[in-house]
Amino acid sequence: xxxxxxxxxxxxxxxxxxxxxxxFDALSRRGLLSCTVCGGEDVQKAMMAPQVxxxxxxxxxxxxxxxxxxLSGPATQMEAALAAFRKHLxxxxxxxxxxxxxxxxxxxxxxxxxxxxxxxxKPEEAKALIDDGVPVAPLPVMPxxxxx
Numbered sequence: 001x002x003x004x005x006x007x008x009x010x011x012x013x014x015x016x017x018x019x020x021x022x023x024f025d026a027l028s029r030r031g032l033l034s035c036t037v038c039g040g041e042d043v044q045k046a047m048m049a050p051q052v053x054x055x056x057x058x059x060x061x062x063x064x065x066x067x068x069x070x071l072s073g074p075a076t077q078m079e080a081a082l083a084a085f086r087k088h089l090x091x092x093x094x095x096x097x098x099x100x101x102x103x104x105x106x107x108x109x110x111x112x113x114x115x116x117x118x119x120x121x122k123p124e125e126a127k128a129l130i131d132d133g134v135p136v137a138p139l140p141v142m143p144x145x146x147x148x
Contacts, residue, residue: 008035009042016137023135032116036140039084082140089139093118101125108134 002021007013014036018024024045027033033043093116096103100119106112118139121129129136 005046006033006035006043007046008038008040008044010035010038010040012037012040013046019130019133019135027135034085034088036085037078037081039081039088085140089118092116095119101129104129104134104136105132108132 001017001019002024003015003017004024005013005015012035016033016036018027028043031041034041035043096117096119098120100117101121103112103117103119104121107114107117121136126136126138
């Protein structure tokens, strides 16, 4: 697994994990990356500080951790971004419910037509998909009570 710091064309910066550098490149070429803040699809790798492991195994970064987000103002902005993400997700992918793991594997193996899907998977199912090289990622979603 590899973690990249990504940046969208609006200047939002966020981190994301990928199975490999090739997996990132493949998703980028297919236009399947989007900003976690605004949903923008023009996402590139940002400059990153190297991580050096100490003997104890703890990683030391050259940059301090990001400050916690205040919930007084940005929560509304974050909720709006999540709502926009949900709208984009619903418009561009198919909900497959609890059949997600089976459907993702079928698409990966070429047994089902290639398309974007989302749904639910048990942690052990998601781990098995990742171990088998199936490109999957958890999605941020708003609780049902707050969706429009």
